[in-house]
Amino acid sequence: MGDRIVGIIGTGSIGGSIGKRLREGDTFDVFGYDTNPAAIAAALATGAIDAGVTREELYARADVVVIASHLDATVTEIQRVRLEGPVRADLILDVASVKLPVTQAAAGIPNFVATHPMAGSERSGASAARPDAFEGRAWAYVPSRDEQLDERARLFIESLGGVPVAVEAAEHDRIVALTSHVPQLVGSCYAHRLRERGETADALCGPVARELLRVSQMNFSMWRAILRSNAPNIEPELRLLAEALLDAADALRDGDVGALYGLFPPERAVG
Amino acid sequence: MGDRIVGIIGTGSIGGSIGKRLREGDTFDVFGYDTNPAAIAAALATGAIDAGVTREELYARADVVVIASHLDATVTEIQRVRLEGPVRADLILDVASVKLPVTQAAAGIPNFVATHPMAGSERSGASAARPDAFEGRAWAYVPSRDEQLDERARLFIESLGGVPVAVEAAEHDRIVALTSHVPQLVGSCYAHRLRERGETADALCGPVARELLRVSQMNFSMWRAILRSNAPNIEPELRLLAEALLDAADALRDGDVGALYGLFPPERAVG
Numbered sequence: 001m002g003d004r005i006v007g008i009i010g011t012g013s014i015g016g017s018i019g020k021r022l023r024e025g026d027t028f029d030v031f032g033y034d035t036n037p038a039a040i041a042a043a044l045a046t047g048a049i050d051a052g053v054t055r056e057e058l059y060a061r062a063d064v065v066v067i068a069s070h071l072d073a074t075v076t077e078i079q080r081v082r083l084e085g086p087v088r089a090d091l092i093l094d095v096a097s098v099k100l101p102v103t104q105a106a107a108g109i110p111n112f113v114a115t116h117p118m119a120g121s122e123r124s125g126a127s128a129a130r131p132d133a134f135e136g137r138a139w140a141y142v143p144s145r146d147e148q149l150d151e152r153a154r155l156f157i158e159s160l161g162g163v164p165v166a167v168e169a170a171e172h173d174r175i176v177a178l179t180s181h182v183p184q185l186v187g188s189c190y191a192h193r194l195r196e197r198g199e200t201a202d203a204l205c206g207p208v209a210r211e212l213l214r215v216s217q218m219n220f221s222m223w224r225a226i227l228r229s230n231a232p233n234i235e236p237e238l239r240l241l242a243e244a245l246l247d248a249a250d251a252l253r254d255g256d257v258g259a260l261y262g263l264f265p266p267e268r269a270v271g
Numbered sequence: 272m273g274d275r276i277v278g279i280i281g282t283g284s285i286g287g288s289i290g291k292r293l294r295e296g297d298t299f300d301v302f303g304y305d306t307n308p309a310a311i312a313a314a315l316a317t318g319a320i321d322a323g324v325t326r327e328e329l330y331a332r333a334d335v336v337v338i339a340s341h342l343d344a345t346v347t348e349i350q351r352v353r354l355e356g357p358v359r360a361d362l363i364l365d366v367a368s369v370k371l372p373v374t375q376a377a378a379g380i381p382n383f384v385a386t387h388p389m390a391g392s393e394r395s396g397a398s399a400a401r402p403d404a405f406e407g408r409a410w411a412y413v414p415s416r417d418e419q420l421d422e423r424a425r426l427f428i429e430s431l432g433g434v435p436v437a438v439e440a441a442e443h444d445r446i447v448a449l450t451s452h453v454p455q456l457v458g459s460c461y462a463h464r465l466r467e468r469g470e471t472a473d474a475l476c477g478p479v480a481r482e483l484l485r486v487s488q489m490n491f492s493m494w495r496a497i498l499r500s501n502a503p504n505i506e507p508e509l510r511l512l513a514e515a516l517l518d519a520a521d522a523l524r525d526g527d528v529g530a531l532y533g534l535f536p537p538e539r540a541v542g
Contacts, residue, residue: 118477138474165474175472178465183479186457188534189515193508194449201446203409203436206389208454211482220535224528231523237464238523242516244460249509252502257495263459264491 007031007062007089009055009077011043014095014117015068016129019048021160024131033058035073043126059087064156067094071101071225078105078112086110091152097176098230099142099169113153114142114169116176117162124219135161142169177233181226182241184215185234191216278302278333278360280326280348282314285366285388286339287400290319292431295402304329306344314397330358335427338365342372342496349376349383357381362423368447369501370413370440384424385440386412387447388433395490406432413440448504452497453512455486456505462487 006022008015011032019030032049034040040052059065065087067077074096081087082105092112096102099114106112117139139162141153154164167175190212194201205213227234251259277293279286282303290301303320305311311323330336336358338348345367352358353376363383367373370385377383388410410433412424425435438446461483465472476484498505522530 118475138476140475165471167471167475171471172475175468175475176477178468179472179475179480180477183461183477183483185516185519185531185534186461186512187479188531189512189519190454190457192534193511193515197446197449200436200438200442201450204389204411204438204443204446204450205409206447206451206454208458208482208486209450211479212454215479216534217536220532223531223535227523227531228526228528231526231528235520235523238516238520240464241457241460242513242520244464245456245509245513245516248456248460249506249513252498252506252509255499255502257499257502260456260459260494260498261491263456263463263487264494265488 003027004063005029005031005061006064006066007033007053007058008049009033009058009065009067010069010073011039011048011126012068013124013126013128014119014133015066016043016046016048016126017119017131017133018066018068018095018160019043019126020046020129020131021134023047023050025159027159028064031058031062039126043129046126046129048126048129059084059089062089063091065089065092067092067096069094069096070222071096071098071229075101075105078102078109081112082106082109091149091156093141093153093156097180097226099140099172101229103142103169111149113144113149115153115157116140116172117157117160118180123217124222132161136163137161138163138165140165140167140172142167142172173230174233177230178237181230181234182237184218184223185227185238186241187212187215274298275334276300276302276332277335277337278304278324278329279320280304280329280336280338281340281344282310282319282397283339284395284397284399285390285404286337287314287317287319287397288390288402288404289337289339289366289431290314290397291317291400291402292405294318294321296430298430299335302329302333310397314400317397317400319397319400330355330360333360334362336360336363338363338367340365340367341493342367342369342500346372346376349373349380352383353377353380362420362427364412364424364427368451368497370411370443372500374413374440382420384412384415384420386410386424386428387443388428388431389451394488395493403432407434408432409434409436411436411438411443413438413443444501445504448501449508452501452505453508455489455494456498456509457512458483458486 006028011034030049043049102114119133139157157164277299282305301320302324314320373385390404410428428435
């Protein structure tokens with residue numbers, strides 16, 4: 001039994017991974033709340049939380065609150081917290097994939113820090129949760145301008161194995177457009193073409209193709225809000241990548257493979 | 272000591288992985304030959320071969336010959352074997368990434384089977400070789416129309432942990448354009464943009480981005496011949512992917528995220 005309580009709102013794969021990691025230590029008891037009772041049952045069954053509680057009990061008792069829902073639900077929850085007024089916790093954080101809508105919704109909420117762990121899974125639900133999901137991975141947070149609050153957030157992130165990386169919300173969203181959202185759409189478009197191409201193609205996939213296929217299994221229900229809210233950043237990066245691929249196609253058509261040389265790293269010696 | 276000898280021509284990461292795997296069993300002694308003496312030294316030092324030999328000794332003594340060079344060197348070696356006439360081995364196979372130039376060069380060589388293991392590494396040389404590199408991975412081979420020869424090739428592939436997949440040369444090259452060569456160029460173009468974008472972007476990479484960055488470390492010296500010889504298959508696949516990305520960009524620009532729904536798999540229940 002820990003002497004402090006973490007309340008997790010949304011006990012899916014990220015919330016469940018946070019719960020499983022916390023329950024390996026003895027600092028925290030882990031309370032969970034989810035609008036979907038099946039998600040709470042799965043979190044209890046897989047050891048991601050100590051107890052399922054009501055939303056009211058969670059906010060009344062938790063020392064740390066983690067909002068671990070999809071983007072839309074996260075923004076809705078944060079708006080509700082703002083309307084309902086101060087809560088007991090001295091640290092409230094979210095983990096959604098786009099940060100500008102979150103920081104806008106959270107403006108004025110004391111003890112709130114917007115964060116984003118760089119750990120995803122193509123599988124959803126607490127059964128996909130892993131206590132080492134964040135180990136050594138970057139975990140972005142948007143500095144709150146309250147240095148003591150930021151320090152609490154960093155310590156909490158580190159206690160989960162994550163590596164805190166400070167980044168402003170708008171800059172975060174521009175970066176993840178390139179590092180996460182474009183790769184997702186590449187995976188989706190690629191998998192679509194591979195399905196068109198058929199059976200044997202699937203068998204003869206290299207490691208990159210397998211990773212693109214893996215990510216293409218993500219649910220649209222999670223990605224809809226991400227793609228919509230970060231569209232202004234994703235669209236230009238998609239076009240840049242498409243143009244680069246078309247340039248490469250032109251080079252291949254023209255028999256000018258040497259034009260692709262600059263895309264590859266400098267040559268290294270065999271050894 | 273095995274009572275049969277495998278001769279590996281080209282003791283880099285694939286040849287070295289084959290050698291290391293064979294040396295775990297006791298069926299074969301592994302002889303190695305490489306035009307680069309440093310590659311032979313590395314193969315001996317890392318336990319990939321039992322002995323370094325001359326090319327002549329290798330062909331005079333080996334029961335199985337594996338040509339494990341880059342595509343250009345493989346085609347050159349095969350042309351030389353054809354000119355020099357029959358060899359002792361009852362199985363000669365190559366492992367190059369494009370099969371039509373190989374089967375054309377090998378026409379009429381007895382006991383030759385063109386193959387391609389779906390296992391690559393961004394690292395080169397015997398130090399990157401792993402005995403389990405092929406474990407459970409597809410290993411394509413082009414049926415020779417000599418069923419006993421094909422059976423020997425399948426057994427050899429299986430002895431290395433690979434899963435034999437029969438495919439005609441032209442069809443193989445169309446498939447790997449999509450499953451291997453397009454992903455390589457996507458990785459290269461993507462890494463190029465990420466380097467442009469700078470430091471923090473690198474820290475905030477998700478798993479797909481990391482895989483694209485990994486593959487982007489491959490040497491151009493290996494890829495030049497692959498891209499040139501398979502350009503007619505790669506070019507149209509690159510254009511298809513680029514067009515799909517541009518369509519997605521248009522949907523994002525138009526606020527029509529729903530248009531991307533069809534790219535994602537059907538929704539699943541939380542559990």
